[in-house]
Amino acid sequence: xxxxxxxxxxxxxxxxxxxxxxxxxxxxxxxxxxxxxxxxxxxxxxxxxxxxxxxxxxxxxxxxxxxxxxxxxxxxxxxxxxxxxxxxxxxxxxxxxxxxxxxxxxxxxxxxxxxxxxxxxxxxxxxxxxxxxxxxxxxxxxxxxxxxxxxxxxxxxxxxxxxxxxxxxxxxxxxxxxxxxxxxxxxxxxxxxxxxxxxxxxxxxxxxxxxxxxxxxxxxxxxxxxxxxxxxxxxxxxxxxxxxxxxxxxxxxxxxxxxxxxxxxxxxxxxxxxxx
Numbered sequence: 001x002x003x004x005x006x007x008x009x010x011x012x013x014x015x016x017x018x019x020x021x022x023x024x025x026x027x028x029x030x031x032x033x034x035x036x037x038x039x040x041x042x043x044x045x046x047x048x049x050x051x052x053x054x055x056x057x058x059x060x061x062x063x064x065x066x067x068x069x070x071x072x073x074x075x076x077x078x079x080x081x082x083x084x085x086x087x088x089x090x091x092x093x094x095x096x097x098x099x100x101x102x103x104x105x106x107x108x109x110x111x112x113x114x115x116x117x118x119x120x121x122x123x124x125x126x127x128x129x130x131x132x133x134x135x136x137x138x139x140x141x142x143x144x145x146x147x148x149x150x151x152x153x154x155x156x157x158x159x160x161x162x163x164x165x166x167x168x169x170x171x172x173x174x175x176x177x178x179x180x181x182x183x184x185x186x187x188x189x190x191x192x193x194x195x196x197x198x199x200x201x202x203x204x205x206x207x208x209x210x211x212x213x214x215x216x217x218x219x220x221x222x223x224x225x226x227x228x229x230x231x232x233x234x235x236x237x238x239x240x241x242x243x244x245x246x247x248x249x250x251x252x253x254x255x256x257x258x259x260x261x262x263x264x265x266x267x268x269x270x271x272x273x274x275x276x
Contacts, residue, residue, distance in 0.1 A: 007262050010255035014193065017251055018075070021067035028061035032218050041234055050240045053223075054230055059240050066218035067244065073130060073213070074199040077137035082192060084138065085145025086184065090176050092146065093153025100150070107143045115140040119202060123211040133212050137202055141195065148191055149184045156183050186259070194256030197249035204245050220245050 020027070030048075036056035044051045050059035092100045110118070122136035156162055156179070165175050204221030206212040213219040220241040227237030 004258075004262065007255070007258040010251065010258050011193075014196070014251050014255045017248060018071055018196075020064075021071035021248070022075075024064035024067040028058075028064045030058035030061040032057060032061040032065040033216055034058075041230065043234065044236065051234055051236045053226065053237055059223075059236055062218040062223060063220070063240050063244055066220050066223060066241065069213055069217060069219045070200060070203055070207075070221070070245075071248070073134060073203050074137075074196060077134045077141065077203075078192060078195055078199055080134065080138045081141035081195070082145050082188065085142035086149050086188060088142070089146040089149025090153060090180060090184070093150040093157070094172065094176060094180065103146060104150070107147055110140065110143050116202065116205065119206060120209070120211065123206055128211050128214050130213060133203065133206060136206070137199055141199065144191060144195070145188065148187060152184050152187060153180055156180060186262075190256055190259040190262075193252055193259055197252035197256075200245060200248050200252075204241075 025032075034057060036052075039048075039052050039056035040054055042048055042052040042056075048058050048060065050063065053059055053062070088103060092103045118140045119136045122139060123132055126132035126135070162175070162179060165179055170178075203212060204219070204224070207219045207221030208225045210222075210225070213222060215222065223241040224238055227241070230237050
């Protein structure tokens, strides 16, 4: 399948943005943790491109460094979610039976509650911290991958090539890896791209509530929370991290939509992975 130029451009922009976020600490011009009260709440200048916060820390450096925290946690949670959900969806759809029934009922139970509510409850019970934050996100995100992949596998099982592979005596692992995995790569890639922005928002939201990355580590959501009290004096404290979140979510959403159209996948199916 030929990928159009817009999809390539958006995907490239997302990859570059994520790489910049992960390399943020090496790009920061100042120490993001250095406190200097004599430099507190300075406006934008050549020395401090986005000004300084209430403790005299350079906002631009904290945005770059916080990008690795926010993006890094999001990518880790995303990788674990897909790494758990995709194999479960493959084997659930292929084997069917009791395993399939149990997994689908478990997915239905989780999907009955909003993702944000479940994540807030879990992080509230476990307490703030990177590992607890990742765990809460994985708990609510693996379901979409399982349901999406399972629905594709169930559909592919009706194809002639699949029947031929079964009749020829091919092993289960060979059928899954050779015949089923290629059919799920495109839709899963689309869902991954869409989920980057959603997980970034989730990480930032939980940190904004004090349930994410502990202080003093810079993180976009926590920076938004810190800047609320000083918004009247300098809007950059909230505008800068808010703009960073907006750009990441916008680009990943556009890239995800483009990939979904490229693979002729129903966006609703990508989002919910409705089982058949």
